[in-house]
Amino acid sequence: MILLETHELTKRFGGLVAMDALDIEIEEGAIHGLIGPNGAGKSTFFNLVTGVLAPTSGKVVYDGRDITKSRPHQVAAMGIGRTFQLNPLFGDFTVFDNVATAHHLNPGSSVPSIYFNTKKHRENEAWVRKNTEEILEFLNLSRVKDELAKNLPHGYQKILGVARALAIKPRLLMLDEPLGGMNPEEIAFSIGAISQLRDRGITVLVVEHNMQVLSILDHVTVISFGAKIFDGTPEEVRRDKTVIETYFGGDDYE
Amino acid sequence: MKKALPFLILAVFFLIAPAVFTTRTWLNAFILVFVSIVGSCGLRTISLSGNLSFAQAAFIGLGAYVSGVLAKTLELSLWVTIPIGALAAMAVGLITGLPFARLRNIYYCMASMFMGVAIIQFISAMNVTGGANGITGVPSLGKELSKIFDMPGIGAALENAGVTRVHLSADLFLLVTVVSLACLYRFEHSRIGWTLRTLSQSPEVAASIGVNEVFYRQLSVAFGCFFAGLIGALYAHYSTTLSPNSYTMGTALWLLMYMMIGGSGRFIGPIIGALLLEFVKQIPTILTSMSGLGGVSPEFIAFSRWAGQYSAYTPFLTAGVLIVVCYWIPGGLVSIPARIADAIRGHSARDRLESNA
Ligand SMILES: Nc1ncnc2c1ncn2[C@@H]1O[C@H](COP(=O)(O)OP(=O)(O)O)[C@@H](O)[C@H]1O
Numbered sequence: 001m002i003l004l005e006t007h008e009l010t011k012r013f014g015g016l017v018a019m020d021a022l023d024i025e026i027e028e029g030a031i032h033g034l035i036g037p038n039g040a041g042k043s044t045f046f047n048l049v050t051g052v053l054a055p056t057s058g059k060v061v062y063d064g065r066d067i068t069k070s071r072p073h074q075v076a077a078m079g080i081g082r083t084f085q086l087n088p089l090f091g092d093f094t095v096f097d098n099v100a101t102a103h104h105l106n107p108g109s110s111v112p113s114i115y116f117n118t119k120k121h122r123e124n125e126a127w128v129r130k131n132t133e134e135i136l137e138f139l140n141l142s143r144v145k146d147e148l149a150k151n152l153p154h155g156y157q158k159i160l161g162v163a164r165a166l167a168i169k170p171r172l173l174m175l176d177e178p179l180g181g182m183n184p185e186e187i188a189f190s191i192g193a194i195s196q197l198r199d200r201g202i203t204v205l206v207v208e209h210n211m212q213v214l215s216i217l218d219h220v221t222v223i224s225f226g227a228k229i230f231d232g233t234p235e236e237v238r239r240d241k242t243v244i245e246t247y248f249g250g251d252d253y254e
Numbered sequence: 255m256k257k258a259l260p261f262l263i264l265a266v267f268f269l270i271a272p273a274v275f276t277t278r279t280w281l282n283a284f285i286l287v288f289v290s291i292v293g294s295c296g297l298r299t300i301s302l303s304g305n306l307s308f309a310q311a312a313f314i315g316l317g318a319y320v321s322g323v324l325a326k327t328l329e330l331s332l333w334v335t336i337p338i339g340a341l342a343a344m345a346v347g348l349i350t351g352l353p354f355a356r357l358r359n360i361y362y363c364m365a366s367m368f369m370g371v372a373i374i375q376f377i378s379a380m381n382v383t384g385g386a387n388g389i390t391g392v393p394s395l396g397k398e399l400s401k402i403f404d405m406p407g408i409g410a411a412l413e414n415a416g417v418t419r420v421h422l423s424a425d426l427f428l429l430v431t432v433v434s435l436a437c438l439y440r441f442e443h444s445r446i447g448w449t450l451r452t453l454s455q456s457p458e459v460a461a462s463i464g465v466n467e468v469f470y471r472q473l474s475v476a477f478g479c480f481f482a483g484l485i486g487a488l489y490a491h492y493s494t495t496l497s498p499n500s501y502t503m504g505t506a507l508w509l510l511m512y513m514m515i516g517g518s519g520r521f522i523g524p525i526i527g528a529l530l531l532e533f534v535k536q537i538p539t540i541l542t543s544m545s546g547l548g549g550v551s552p553e554f555i556a557f558s559r560w561a562g563q564y565s566a567y568t569p570f571l572t573a574g575v576l577i578v579v580c581y582w583i584p585g586g587l588v589s590i591p592a593r594i595a596d597a598i599r600g601h602s603a604r605d606r607l608e609s610n611a
């Protein structure tokens with residue numbers, strides 16, 4: 001089943017075409033890679049899908065529903081979780097509170113029930129604490145759960161971004177360069193964690209420059225200047241001439 | 255328990271204070287402190303999401319005017335008009351807040367400034383409000399309260415317990431303040447407060463976890479404005495006069511300063527700030543009235559004259575304090591103990607992380 005698809009998705013910033021009539025289909029349960037050189041429009045794609053940016057034309061369909069005009073918080077409520085390339089955090093919260101607060105929609109208690117601390121809300125809170133502990137355990141963050149997020153080393157902060165996105169119980173998780181700035185050890189751990197997400201039934205869309213992720217991808221879309229130049233399996237990508245030229249040809253990606 | 259300590263000390267102080275400081279001047283000072291505390295705490299509630307409002311004085315004024323004018327012109331009971339005043343402040347806060355709810359930082363500051371000025375301008379442009387001169391003869395809270403003494407049984411019991419008529423108003427202000435603060439405290443320390451604080455740190459991330467920014471900002475406006483309106487309405491019936499000059503941008507700035515100087519990061523911050531600064535502002539008035547009592551030395555009278563003369567400079571003094579606080583103690587006065595503790599311990603979270611690894 002197709003979980004997310006776009007039809008001729010286009011975004012112009014003045015004269016610049018950041019997204020050029022992109023058609024993409026993301027299969028439910030897959031780890032889908034979106035790759036392309038810097039400035040290709042990958043982050044723009046994230047922002048278009050999650051409603052941060054409004055497309056110039058085209059549409060975004062999620063789970064059979066047109067979500068092109070949805071606002072970011074509505075998109076989150078539909079089960080699309082995301083991280084950000086520059087990885088902003090709730091820096092003044094502890095790691096634990098970053099993830100606990102991110103349970104905002106899950107399981108969700110009404111404002112009056114929160115304010116008057118009803119029995120239902122207390123049960124929710126207990127569930128939130130338990131689930132937070134589980135997420136932190138899964139991503140190996142339990143050890144630093146009482147640290148302020150802003151004091152964490154960079155690699156931990158990136159993983160915290162994923163933990164936070166998991167708290168919304170996403171069906172589709174979109175990761176924008178999750179390995180950026182990580183050391184080899186953290187990269188190996190994160191790749192393992194991402195592939196486990198698929199086993200948990202979460203569909204993952206991952207933007208990454210680091211070619212080590214190719215090993216866990218089920219499907220790859222390559223874009224350049226906002227347009228799709230290739231779509232296929234990781235093996236096909238490795239063999240494709242145009243991709244190798246435009247993408248792996250640069251000095252950056254040996 | 256450690257968290258509750260400052261509140262306990264404050265509560266004891268406010269319970270004892272009216273018994274010790276019995277003059278009208280001191281009572282006036284206390285009541286102004288209560289108005290400032292509730293106004294400033296309400297302001298802090300709104301600013302939890304990261305937006306500073308310059309309109310808070312106008313919402314205190316709105317509550318005051320709505321209740322005062324309704325009680326005077328329609329001869330409604332002030333027990334009815336005071337809640338109406340609070341609700342009116344909340345309603346106007348929500349309506350004017352809607353177009354501004356997506357604004358952030360400096361843009362919100364400017365919008366709220368405009369909003370505050372516009373509300374007071376609007377009030378002083380009407381006839382029923384007495385225009386720029388304001389009105390006098392608002393039904394008095396003191397008179398209403400002293401009716402309690404006329405009730406058979408209760409009056410005698412109160413007098414036996416040592417409660418005087420003069421103090422009933424102060425006690426009511428104390429009660430309303432405590433209840434308002436309790437409501438605001440609960441708001442902030444529930445998940446709602448946490449959610450609002452996500453907005454002040456990163457609205458993008460907040461949206462990505464499903465936070466409806468407009469709804470939550472409006473929720474904080476509803477709480478902040480309601481209690482501002484409530485304490486304003488009560489004040490209108492205490493002072494029995496209404497004047498647009500009491501609720502200007504200057505007053506709004508003072509409310510902001512109480513919060514910034516006390517410390518905007520903690521609930522108790524604006525309470526400490528309002529308490530200290532409001533008394534600093536009142537010093538000349540208090541001194542003058544004390545020297546008027548007689549039996550004081552000529553030096554004291556000379557000093558109070560001198561202080562009175564220089565009271566015009568209080569804003570400069572406060573601005574100076576604000577600059578000092580912003581530069582050297584950004585967390586405000588309430589952050590001083592934690593700063594000292596940190597300096598003594600002398601290591602950051604990162605050290606701990608590395609020593610663990
Ligand atoms: N808000 C914006 N305003 C103007 N131009 C933008 C904006 N966001 C992105 N762009 C431009 O769009 C292009 C694609 O950017 P981006 O999506 O960030 O690329 P990628 O994530 O693939 O590196 C770049 O040329 C970038 O400068």
Ligand SMILES: [Mg+2]
Pocket residue numbers: 042043044085
């Ligand atoms: Mg990018």
